[in-house]
Amino acid sequence: MRAAINQKLIEMGERERLKELLRAKLIECGWRDQLKALCKEVIKEKGIENVTVEDLVAGVTPKGRALVPDSVKKELLQRIRAFLSQHST
């Protein structure tokens, strides 16, 4: 069911719009800056010569997910629901 929803989102170009909305909201609320700070910590820990992208992903993802404000999640969900109800087959 997830795959079908996703397919519809991509086909109608809505996924790209949602991504843009999410991007703007996350920058606005300062989430991106918080993540930047988290990444800097990981780099300091591992040393800039040795750190890999995997280190960053592993080190930052759980905290990053938790830091997303509920208001942003709510808004995105509302958008998706509205879209699906408009375009249900």
Next chain:
Amino acid sequence: MLALNTLKLDQWKRLCPRLTCRLSPFTRSGGACSVVSSGNSRRARCEAEDGVSTQIAGLEAKSCICHLCGAHLNRLHSCLHCVFFGCFSKKHIHEHAKSKRHNLAIDLLYGGIYCFVCQDYIYDKDMEQIAKEEQRKAWKLQGIGEKYSMWEPTKRELELLRHNPKRRKITANCTIGLRGLINLGNTCFMNCIVQALTHTPLLRDFFLSDRHKCEMQSNSCLVCEMSQLFQEFYSGHRSPHIPFRLLHLVWTHARHLAGYEQQDAHEFLIAALDVLHRHCKDDNGKKANNPNHCSCIIDQIFTGGLQSDVTCQVCHGVSTTIDPFWDISLDLPGSSTPFWPLSPGSDGSVVNGDGHPSGATTLTDCLRRFTRPEHLGSSAKIKCSGCHSYQESTKQLTMKRLPIVACFHLKRFEHSAKLRRKITTYVSFPLELDMTPFMASSKESRMNGQYLQPVDSLNNDNKYSLFAVVNHQGTLESGHYTTFIRQHKDQWFKCDDAIITKASIKDVLDSEGYLLFYHKQFLEYE
């Protein structure tokens, strides 16, 4: 069939600096390969249909999935040696790499190239160039247009940075850019405007990055003096600055402001912008004298377009003109011109625009009044080109094009034939302002001055933030100007000639307000 993208084969061999990994030669002919396009997952480029985004979207929806598990998320990667999509998080692409010995894959979301031997992403200048280009094309196709890309220093800039190791760090609470100005004898009308201008972000950036190349022979270029002023303000010196050179240049170029009497700050603002605009060069190297074709920094930041529509009441033909403006002068209630058009048979009492009992007048009320259709009356008939005769008409002003910095001038000083006085009516103004209801494009959505469309949270074009407020205390004969400026978000300071003090948002919003400076919240590339 998927089209082949030309990759630089010999580059692949030098791609992994850490280990000497032998890459199997990437076959140029035959075989298909997925096209690089970082930043979005619209990868498949159909050779048959050119540039049709729905075709591509459909293809992407069905084919951009992991070949092993069908997932579309989980950091999908594409093998660079054959046609295989695999997710990274579930290690499906890793399995493929190991079993087929295909050691290079590309991240379909960001275009990064992963080497399974080095076990990390690797960076190749040429690939990044290609990725950037493809990304730009993809955004254009989707109608997103240009996006902001971070500044990267050139070789020369890196050199300069190395040779000049001193750095100034801007923290959340720093007071850089704050500096008092000595009053040289009733010059607070000039000081208050200088404070507003030196805290206009785009103007500050222009001058601090040394963008003014002076062509004037004499020493009397006001733009050069402005540049010096910015250097003084951002030098970190805390003692008040003495702007005697600026004052002298203003007297030279704007004679009507010379003398030690108190002048009007708004007049000074317009005069200063005018002189700066004249002394600037535009991009074509010509003197910036034509207000319609200028691209000097002053015009780029401050100039907007005001649309005037005159509608003939007989044939309903509309005659439209657009004039440039640097500021919007707004009438206030309590002046000799009625604030709201009186309804027929009323007793002449002034009512708030939307019919509510009058509370405080707001900036929005003033803007609504400014942009309302106005009946020009039988004594002011306009020649209608449709009717070929003089007819009664209505006139309406709306914003055609908004400037990056919008300056609102509340007309507090009345100089009519009968009286000269200051209107001290409190006008409340917001920290954030949406100019959408006053745009020319919003005219149809308005009825009786009320904007009917719901606010579109995605359209950020018309949203503004307050960053400076000039206030006048006192009477018409003797008064004093001060400025509130925004140093950081939610941090305001009061500039009273040489004295700078911290101010609260409440102080700012409770003040009377004479000149209000708003800055566009979101800047787009053309």
